[in-house]
Amino acid sequence: MKKVRVVYDRERCISAVTCVHLNPENWVMNRKDAKADLKGSKKEGDKWILETEMTRYLQMAAEQCPAQVIEVYDLKTGKKLF
Ligand code: SF4
Structure with missing residues (x-):
């Protein structure tokens, strides 16, 4: 499986909870x-x-976050995936 670097701009999270619903393995509400x-x-x-x-x-969470504060990069190439 592809290794990625997730970059999350938490300051700009608008508490929509979409990420937690779609991808509870990686996200939890504080x-x-x-x-x-x-x-x-x-x-x-x-x-x-x-x-x-x-x-x-994880892809779905990044794509569907309404505030677009979740970015995913290929760890090897540094290319932005989502
Ligand atoms: S989907 Fe985006 S805006 Fe909503 S809780 Fe998750 S990170 Fe925050």
Whole structure:
């Protein structure tokens, strides 16, 4: 399976919960501020980063986030996938 780097701009999350519904393996709502957390991610600058395996559900979350704050890059080439 393809390895990817997920870049999540949490500041701009609008709490739509779409990512959690589509891809609960990677996303969970944070009860404190009602924004989504990217499970296992680390903060780099103002973004949250996770290196993981690409899945259909992760793709759906990135594509369907209404705020477009989830980006997915090929870990090997650095090319933006979604
Ligand atoms: S789908 Fe996008 S805007 Fe909605 S909770 Fe997830 S990251 Fe935030």
